[in-house]
Amino acid sequence: MDPVYLLAGLLLLAFGLIGVGVAEPELLGSHILRVGTAILAMALGVLLSPRLLLRHAFGLHLFTLFLLVLVLALGDGPGGVRRWFYLGPVAFQPSELAKLSLVFYLASFVGRKGNDNPILGPAFLVGSAVGLVLVQPDFATALFLLTLGSLLFILAGVPWRRLFAIALAGTLVLAPFSGVYLSRFAYVSERFSGFLSYLRGEANPREAAYQVVQAQKALLLAGPLGQGPGGTLPHLPEAHNDMVFASVVFATGWLGGLIVLFLYLLLLLKGLAICLRLQGPGSLVAMGLTLYLTLQAALHIGVTVGFLPVTGMPLPLVSYGGSSLLVSGLALGALMRLSREAAAKEVRRWSS
Template sequence: MDPFYPLIGFLLMAFGLLGVGVAEPTLLGGHLLRVGLALPAMALGALLPPRLLLRHALALHLFTLFLLLLVLILGDGPGGVRRWFYLGPMSFQPSELAKLTLVFYLASFVGRKGHDYPILGPALLVGSTVGLVLVEPDFATALFLLTLGGFLFLLAGVPWRRLIAISLAGLLVLAPFSGVYLSRFAYVSERFVGFLSYLKGEASPKETAYQVLQAQKAILMAGPLGQGPGATLPHLPEAHNDMVFASVVFATGWLGGLMVLFLYFLLFLKGFHLSLRLRGPESLVAMGLTLYLTLQAALNIGVTVGFLPVTGVPLPLIAYGGSSLLVSGFALGVLERLSRETRPKEVNAWSS
């Protein structure tokens, strides 16, 4: 067993408990339940052979597409969005699962066909995934999935010219519908307008950038060592979820915030090193899951400190949210399994 990944997971989840406890004490019990489910998910990811998941990657991603289609019909959510299946006290968001199955599907495809094989089929499947998430609507997650898929194609060695040609074709198809989409889902443009107002110093409590200003206020009030887990957080919308990093810093101080950043940085370095030690599709899985966890963390923290527009993308392993915790916990378990499988090869190499 490689203790690195479980230790990183436990530490980040512990920070999450502190952040949620400060932001919304009444939700701490529910978050504990979600953490309790994420730990078996991590164990399951560490038990399942990656080759088994790669062998059934297409079926798993097609099942995810079915769930994404079904949630548009039977799903629910605040403000008329359709992103979640509500299962009693728990909820499930298929778009979180799509981040995981997309990595396995693209890694499996490249492993079977090679990097110079025509990628129209996988590109259409990625586009279908992004499109279904886009109409939920969840613009930020759709953009994240598109970015993740693009990175995986590049890491697999797919030629630039092929990616550019497919991207241009996709833009030509989507461009006529952009106006309809933005008028139907006005929150997308409102978030960008709010971010521009923040950059110009004109943000008000009625604008999206108000969250960013309040998050910055909480971070400044934290001081080097924080206000402690029992302190009262300034008014901050979504402090337990989208802005949980500010809650964590408020409770643990700038030192705690730096420690969270350091943990994600270590996670990236370890995943990058792991992908170099692996061969074939397993290498792409290691890098893809590492990017999923660390790139999403960078986006969330970038929003919190005001570098990016508000996206609604959760902070992996920390934010309140059952789907995100389950999927990120499973991803961490898979990385632990991949790390463990490299060790016998290294021992044999040294002994020979």
């Protein structure tokens, strides 16, 4: 296993244990089990051949779309949302798997067809995943999937004329339904209005920005070295999940927060290095998985410090949540496997 990835992954999982422990001590036991699952997923990612996953990427993405349809019919969640399958004590969120299947499917398509091939089919399948997540409703994850897919198209070198044509067509199709969506799922506009209230200094406990205000209190109270795992965290909704970065910093201090930022920066730089050393679809997979982990981390941290509206995005490898830990662990394991293959290619090149 790649020592950089392994160390970064284990440290982030350890920070997650601290953050969940200080936020919701009664959840620490179940989170330890989830961390164990993430480590097993990491090992599975190392064992699975990227070529095998690329070969079956289309089927994997279709299976994910099937799960996204099924969860709308049979799924459950708080407040009437339909995002999770509950199997006894185990809950699974298909939209997390969509982040992984999207990366492998688009890399597989570009590898087979090239980057100047019509992309209507892949754009439709990406849009299908985005639309199904959007009506769960999970606006933030849908927007993240759309952003991730768009970035992968751009990084693959798809001509701008094709991207603009698809974007324009999608906008014309979806625009007439935007008013209906916002009226049906009012929480989306409420979060944005709450964020604007926060920017104007008018946030109060009845607005979405209350979370951000409380998270900033926790960040300020942390101090350089933190309050320790036994500290009393200010009231902060979803401090173990959507706002776990604030819990981590509260317990470990500003120094701990900087270490977490450095670990994600390390993942980004390592992923870029692997991307440059590989060729073909493997390079795009490395970039896609790196973007999944680091871009989502940036969004989570941006929300916590008040730069972005509340999204509800988990912090990869840190937040409480079985689906997120499982998929992020699998993604990190796949990056370890790609790192090993890149190193082997380097050795063969120098020996030839």
